[in-house]
Amino acid sequence: MSSKQKQAPEDDLEVVEDIASGNEDNAGDERPEDDPQALHALLTDARSKADEHWDQCLRLQADIENLRKRRERDVANAHKFALEKFAIDLLPVRDSLEMGLAAAQDSADAAQLREGSELTLKMLTSAMEKYNIKEVKALNEPFNPEYHEAMSMQERDDVPPNTVVTVVQKGYLLNDRLIRPAMVIVSKAGSGQLDEQA
Numbered sequence: 001m002s003s004k005q006k007q008a009p010e011d012d013l014e015v016v017e018d019i020a021s022g023n024e025d026n027a028g029d030e031r032p033e034d035d036p037q038a039l040h041a042l043l044t045d046a047r048s049k050a051d052e053h054w055d056q057c058l059r060l061q062a063d064i065e066n067l068r069k070r071r072e073r074d075v076a077n078a079h080k081f082a083l084e085k086f087a088i089d090l091l092p093v094r095d096s097l098e099m100g101l102a103a104a105q106d107s108a109d110a111a112q113l114r115e116g117s118e119l120t121l122k123m124l125t126s127a128m129e130k131y132n133i134k135e136v137k138a139l140n141e142p143f144n145p146e147y148h149e150a151m152s153m154q155e156r157d158d159v160p161p162n163t164v165v166t167v168v169q170k171g172y173l174l175n176d177r178l179i180r181p182a183m184v185i186v187s188k189a190g191s192g193q194l195d196e197q198a
Contacts, residue, residue: 085131086127086131089127089130089131090124090127092123093120093123093124093127096116096119096120096123097120099116100113100116100117100120103116128172131174132174132175132176133172133173133174133179134172134173134176135170135171135172135173136148136170136171136172136173136178136181136182138164138167138170138171138182138184139164139165139166139167140159140163140164140165141163141164142160142162142163142164143162143163143164143184143186146178147171147178147181147182148164148171148181148182148183148184148186149171149181149182149183149184150184150185150186151168151183151184151185152185152186153185153186153187153188154166154185154186154187154188155187155188155189155190156187156188156190157190159187160187161187161188161189162186162187162188163186163187164182164184164185164186164187165184165185165186165187166184166185167182167183167184168183168184168185169182169183170182171183
């Protein structure tokens with residue numbers, strides 16, 4: 001072992017006494033923990049930072065609350081006025097119907113009434129297509145319980161069984177989602193088909 005590694009216990013004791021009495025090499029550097037003014041300055045700085053962070057926290061909470069209220073208001077308005085554009089596009093259809101009824105009182109010309117009704121129907125169809133409202137295909141289609149509602153069955157020899165032969169009320173889709181099924185009459189095997197199968 002070297003002489004540096006072999007240090008006498010008395011030397012260790014002197015080092016400890018020097019540190020305790022503040023006589024170590026950096027004894028001239030006063031630590032902030034020992035200076036009341038430095039401690040007060042640190043405390044004041046820490047308090048100001050804490051106050052600043054608290055204010056930031058309160059502002060963030062207020063911003064979050066305002067965003068939540070604004071989002072709730074926007075969602076409520078979206079639900080409340082979701083059909084506004086569709087309603088605006090339907091108003092001309094209503095106007096056309098009212099003008100047709102007024103014209104029907106003044107004149108009994110069936111051709112003009114028919115022409116006016118066809119134009120009104122065309123306007124309505126155009127408004128529905130604009131909002132992706134489509135008619136469910138039903139006539140001469142195989143019966144599909146997802147889109148069709150059977151009102152009754154009819155014996156038919158001219159079409160395969162379970163084919164829609166009459167549409168009582170049209171069905172509609174909104175963005176490919178069923179909003180009303182088509183009410184239909186469906187074919188069933190006639191007596192002639194039963195004899196052939198036997």
